[in-house]
Amino acid sequence: MSSIALDSARWRASWDEVMTGFVPGLSLLEAAIAHAAGEPRRILDLGGGPGVMAERMAERWPTATVTMIDLDPVLLALARSAVPTEVSVLEADLGSFDPLPEADLVTAVMTVHYLRPERIRTLYRRCHQALAPGGLLVVADLMPDEGLPSVMSALNPAPGEAAAELAWAQWWGEMAAADEFTQLMDDREEVFGSRPAANFAGSVAWHIAAARSAGFREAGLIWRDGRHAALAALR
Numbered sequence: 001m002s003s004i005a006l007d008s009a010r011w012r013a014s015w016d017e018v019m020t021g022f023v024p025g026l027s028l029l030e031a032a033i034a035h036a037a038g039e040p041r042r043i044l045d046l047g048g049g050p051g052v053m054a055e056r057m058a059e060r061w062p063t064a065t066v067t068m069i070d071l072d073p074v075l076l077a078l079a080r081s082a083v084p085t086e087v088s089v090l091e092a093d094l095g096s097f098d099p100l101p102e103a104d105l106v107t108a109v110m111t112v113h114y115l116r117p118e119r120i121r122t123l124y125r126r127c128h129q130a131l132a133p134g135g136l137l138v139v140a141d142l143m144p145d146e147g148l149p150s151v152m153s154a155l156n157p158a159p160g161e162a163a164a165e166l167a168w169a170q171w172w173g174e175m176a177a178a179d180e181f182t183q184l185m186d187d188r189e190e191v192f193g194s195r196p197a198a199n200f201a202g203s204v205a206w207h208i209a210a211a212r213s214a215g216f217r218e219a220g221l222i223w224r225d226g227r228h229a230a231l232a233a234l235r
């Protein structure tokens with residue numbers, strides 16, 4: 001077994017902690033997705049990272065097939081070394097991957113802010129094409145809602161967010177210092193060097209309008225936690 005495989009449980013556990021730092025209500029989001037999705041047979045997780053959520057969805061829906069897509073060589077290596085056989089790991093760029101695999105549930109958690117607005121619109125159209133009638137797209141990300149009271153303002157970072165940013169930087173700093181990941185970190189630099197994150201945070205209204213114009217018959221929020229929210233769009 002490679003040292004990456006030996007260490008992946010630790011890296012993935014600390015990743016999960018970092019993500020929960022960004023999104024403290026992550027477990028409630030996952031519960032909301034489960035409630036809204038019913039019994040999906042085919043699940044697609046876009047920008048699945050090290051596959052932590054894909055693995056949890058495979059546990060939640062043991063008869064479903066789960067496919068996760070990402071393009072980060074480091075995170076893909078962690079995912080491949082750890083996810084159960086029910087989870088397929090695909091390496092692809094969401095900006096160009098077409099068509100997406102067919103699905104009953106598509107999730108994208110903290111992924112779409114990497115993409116420019118026109119790419120998100122295209123991705124929503126591809127998700128609509130990939131989903132079966134009645135299928136569900138859930139997109140959770142930073143989604144400002146100017147209507148929120150000022151203490152929860154989507155435009156102001158929550159108090160814990162600086163700590164989450166620091167934990168994120170530390171996680172990647174430790175990864176950069178780990179010998180077994182040197183080559184993968186170089187590969188990562190190559191991948192993201194030409195694809196800087198767009199850091200686009202569309203409002204809730206923007207995402208709902210984009211989902212509707214992609215063809216979804218219903219779209220609305222199923223979850224909010226401070227500046228983070230989840231759009232659910234029904235095919």
Ligand SMILES: C[S@@+](CC[C@H](N)C(=O)[O-])C[C@H]1O[C@@H](n2cnc3c(N)ncnc32)[C@H](O)[C@@H]1O
Nearest residue numbers: 047048049070071072093094095109110111114
């Ligand atoms: C903040 S991470 C979230 C990962 C995972 N969804 C989670 O919640 O743990 C964002 C993910 O999106 C992936 N990503 C960003 N741009 C992408 C693209 N163009 N194609 C595929 N994946 C992308 C990144 O590699 C990363 O794994």
